[in-house]
Amino acid sequence: xxxxxxxxxxxxxxxLTLGRQRSIHEVEARIKSHDWVNGxxxxxxxxxxxxxxxxxxxxxxHLLCPxxxxxxxxxxxxxxxxxxxxxxxxxxxxxxxxxxxxSAMAELETGDTLNIVGPIGQAFEIKPxxxxxxxxxxxxxxxxxxxxARECASLGRSLxxxxxxxxxELLMSTELFRHYGAEVITVTDAEGNSGVESLTxxxxxxxxxxxxxxxxxxxxxxLTRMLQDIGSRHGIGGQVALEQHMACGIGxxxxxxxxxxxxxxxxxxxxxxxxxxxxxxxxx
Amino acid sequence: MADLSTxxxxxxxxxxxxxxxxxxxxxxxxxxxxxxxxxxxxxxxxRERRSGNPxxxxxxxxxxxxxxxxxxxxxxxxxVKNTIPFYADYDxxxxxxxxASTADDFARFAEEVSVPGVAAIEVNISCPNIEDHGKxxxxxxxxxxxxxxxxxxxxxxxxxAKLSPNTGEVVEVAQASETAGADALVTANTMLAMAIDSRSxxxxxxxxxxxxxxxxxxxxxxxxxxxxAKAVAIPVIGCGGISTIDDVIEYLMAxxxxxxxxxxxxxxxxxxxxxxxxxxxxxxxRGLASVEALIGTARLSGETTTLAEYT
Numbered sequence: 001x002x003x004x005x006x007x008x009x010x011x012x013x014x015x016l017t018l019g020r021q022r023s024i025h026e027v028e029a030r031i032k033s034h035d036w037v038n039g040x041x042x043x044x045x046x047x048x049x050x051x052x053x054x055x056x057x058x059x060x061x062h063l064l065c066p067x068x069x070x071x072x073x074x075x076x077x078x079x080x081x082x083x084x085x086x087x088x089x090x091x092x093x094x095x096x097x098x099x100x101x102x103s104a105m106a107e108l109e110t111g112d113t114l115n116i117v118g119p120i121g122q123a124f125e126i127k128p129x130x131x132x133x134x135x136x137x138x139x140x141x142x143x144x145x146x147x148x149a150r151e152c153a154s155l156g157r158s159l160x161x162x163x164x165x166x167x168x169e170l171l172m173s174t175e176l177f178r179h180y181g182a183e184v185i186t187v188t189d190a191e192g193n194s195g196v197e198s199l200t201x202x203x204x205x206x207x208x209x210x211x212x213x214x215x216x217x218x219x220x221x222x223l224t225r226m227l228q229d230i231g232s233r234h235g236i237g238g239q240v241a242l243e244q245h246m247a248c249g250i251g252x253x254x255x256x257x258x259x260x261x262x263x264x265x266x267x268x269x270x271x272x273x274x275x276x277x278x279x280x281x282x283x284x
Numbered sequence: 285m286a287d288l289s290t291x292x293x294x295x296x297x298x299x300x301x302x303x304x305x306x307x308x309x310x311x312x313x314x315x316x317x318x319x320x321x322x323x324x325x326x327x328x329x330x331r332e333r334r335s336g337n338p339x340x341x342x343x344x345x346x347x348x349x350x351x352x353x354x355x356x357x358x359x360x361x362x363x364v365k366n367t368i369p370f371y372a373d374y375d376x377x378x379x380x381x382x383x384a385s386t387a388d389d390f391a392r393f394a395e396e397v398s399v400p401g402v403a404a405i406e407v408n409i410s411c412p413n414i415e416d417h418g419k420x421x422x423x424x425x426x427x428x429x430x431x432x433x434x435x436x437x438x439x440x441x442x443x444x445a446k447l448s449p450n451t452g453e454v455v456e457v458a459q460a461s462e463t464a465g466a467d468a469l470v471t472a473n474t475m476l477a478m479a480i481d482s483r484s485x486x487x488x489x490x491x492x493x494x495x496x497x498x499x500x501x502x503x504x505x506x507x508x509x510x511x512x513a514k515a516v517a518i519p520v521i522g523c524g525g526i527s528t529i530d531d532v533i534e535y536l537m538a539x540x541x542x543x544x545x546x547x548x549x550x551x552x553x554x555x556x557x558x559x560x561x562x563x564x565x566x567x568x569x570r571g572l573a574s575v576e577a578l579i580g581t582a583r584l585s586g587e588t589t590t591l592a593e594y595t
Contacts, residue, residue: 026552064552250312
């Protein structure tokens with residue numbers, strides 16, 4: 001998305017850790033398991049030290065994908081946390097094998113190590129007035145929303161989750177969301193119920209029947225715009241986790257900027273630093 | 285422990301490892317103690333606020349990065365009020381990088397940012413993104429001498445001239461910088477380049493052209509460092525594609541008195557502290573007492589044989 005000429009640089013950066021406290025760590029993590037979830041997605045579970053497990057839902061890690069015979073990714077790849085567990089010392093990522101980075105990563109085997117940097121970024125915030133949130137996830141976006149669902153469950157929120165995918169066999173984590181007590185609704189392109197029009201009808205019905213009072217989403221610009229429309233019509237706020245190409249991942253390079261609406265004009269913010277979670281209505 | 289210190293003009297650095305402008309900011313303090321570095325070098329700022337270029341602003345190549353970030357800047361006022369004070373907590377000298385579109389603007393801006401806490405001003409006269417058609421002051425000796433002379437008359441703070449690999453007149457530009465009063469040279473900035481997706485036909489940067497950095501650039505900027513160190517008496521700081529301790533040592537041997545590490549920090553945020561440790565270990569392993577013992581020691585191989593000359 002090209003920055004429009006009216007966009008001015010931001011003057012509201014995320015707070016810095018001025019106390020010389022190290023919050024982002026680079027560690028080598030050993031792979032405990034690495035399995036195909038379906039024909040396109042893999043789940044990688046790492047044995048991770050305590051130092052990197054102080055995570056919050058919505059944060060991500062920057063992964064150093066390996067150099068292989070077939071793939072030589074140069075940059076790290078940002079990846080949302082699918083799950084973290086301090087007691088077990090585990091960190092997991094659910095990812096779609098797509099480009100050079102994830103294809104190289106898919107070649108890693110149990111027992112190998114993966115160099116990870118994190119946890120990074122601003123987490124989801126579940127405001128006290130958000131008692132009946134709706135999570136709308138498309139494709140790999142549901143990996144980002146899984147820890148949020150767990151957090152909502154632990155805070156006693158009444159949760160509704162809509163999972164959208166191309167076809168029923170590509171739907172993932174529906175059981176996990178049900179385990180968190182969520183009402184889970186699945187929609188797919190194959191069944192013809194994942195379009196903006198039918199989803200809008202579905203969500204407006206849920207607002208009426210379940211009293212939805214917040215939206216959280218990730219993974220689709222089209223669905224983000226749809227939720228902005230529905231949200232502004234019904235006065236419902238929320239948050240979106242954005243994805244953007246990154247280079248440094250910690251705020252130095254300004255490669256991953258995205259434009260946002262603010263009261264005093266548009267601003268460019270770094271997805272890695274001020275995000276990846278942003279106010280739903282501000283994302284442009 | 286070996287003596288890792290080095291002098292760059294009037295400045296003494298506790299070690300020769302510092303960041304390259306544009307690949308370093310306060311955020312890196314979340315990863316390691318920034319005081320382990322020889323110096324801090326901030327991302328280039330302009331006097332006015334700027335949005336920067338459209339995305340995509342970066343793309344990866346084999347062993348290289350292309351970027352056209354476009355120097356987004358919060359402006360001089362924000363920088364002096366917020367960024368400079370942040371570094372006051374550290375002992376490492378602060379080098380600030382500035383850019384402007386005319387020689388007079390450069391001079392005015394240099395004067396404005398010559399404030400307490402600034403140990404040197406790196407003048408980015410080489411950024412290929414900011415001038416039309418990729419032109420930059422450091423492409424020609426005449427424009428280099430003019431801009432450095434004007435900046436020199438506007439400030440007493442040491443001036444480091446960041447040179448460009450996008451010139452056929454490396455030595456002349458280096459000498460022009462020295463003649464005009466630069467205190468040190470930094471060799472070098474990124475090299476103008478582009479990339480196209482062969483399947484889609486799409487140009488991979490929003491700004492079409494961008495600067496090449498990373499390991500693929502190193503042989504070019506190492507050569508410039510060698511040329512400049514031979515051609516001028518002022519210190520030269522090597523920059524371009526450094527990611528390993530061998531890269532650091534090559535630059536020192538080429539004549540650099542210090543080095544800047546850039547793109548490698550994006551691949552491993554701990555690259556610089558790791559290099560400081562490895563430099564110490566390497567000096568010890570070679571029985572060298574100081575960094576000084578390596579500087580400018582590159583020589584032709586004893587195996588070099590002069591071949592028969594045809595007449």
